[in-house]
Amino acid sequence: MIEQYIKDQYTATAVSLSKSYGFVVSDIGKVIDLFRSVRHEKMGRLLSLGSGDGRVENIAARLFGFNVIGIELSPQLVQIARDHTEALDEVVQHTGIKTKDGTIEFVTGNYFPIHFRKKVQADGLTTFIEGHDPYTNFKIADFDFVYVYP
Numbered sequence: 383m384i385e386q387y388i389k390d391q392y393t394a395t396a397v398s399l400s401k402s403y404g405f406v407v408s409d410i411g412k413v414i415d416l417f418r419s420v421r422h423e424k425m426g427r428l429l430s431l432g433s434g435d436g437r438v439e440n441i442a443a444r445l446f447g448f449n450v451i452g453i454e455l456s457p458q459l460v461q462i463a464r465d466h467t468e469a470l471d472e473v474v475q476h477t478g479i480k481t482k483d484g485t486i487e488f489v490t491g492n493y494f495p496i497h498f499r500k501k502v503q504a505d506g507l508t509t510f511i512e513g514h515d516p517y518t519n520f521k522i523a524d525f526d527f528v529y530v531y532p
């Protein structure tokens with residue numbers, strides 16, 4: 383089952399990633415339960431804010447058929463998420479295992495919209511302001527669901 387391949391792949395790297403990047407990842411079983419509890423005829427489009435190592439996006443697309451865009455501030459984490467996604471693509475190709483065919487795209491940028499960042503900057507705050515504007519080809523209103531684990 384693709385679920386087991388995703389679990390195995392991300393279990394192997396979770397600890398070292400948390401240590402090097404200092405962030406906490408979502409528990410794969412809990413993410414699966416969460417999406418299972420979402421009763422919706424068509425899983426549609428999912429926006430993932432702070433996509434980290436790409437686990438949520440791979441679960442959402444491959445197990446539930448969401449078309450997913452993940453926004454992530456760290457270019458290194460975007461690369462890691464793309465590498466995981468490529469590795470899982472290869473598993474699917476080589477094993478012929480059945481998956482839902484949702485699409486996955488990772489975009490480097492700051493998920494706080496630019497108008498909000500300009501406002502906090504004008505108010506004298508310096509947090510949350512760096513990073514590309516990821517909302518050049520899509521907007522938050524295009525999506526049916528938003529996932530965030532800040």
Ligand SMILES: C[S@@+](CC[C@H](N)C(=O)[O-])C[C@H]1O[C@@H](n2cnc3c(N)ncnc32)[C@H](O)[C@@H]1O
Pocket residue numbers: 405406407408431432433434435436437438453454455456459491492493494510513531532
């Ligand atoms: C707690 S981790 C969750 C990662 C992943 N979504 C998961 O559930 O395993 C939060 C992620 O959000 C990213 N992040 C934090 N602030 C961000 C921002 N303003 N814009 C984009 N990404 C951000 C961090 O780099 C980190 O990868």
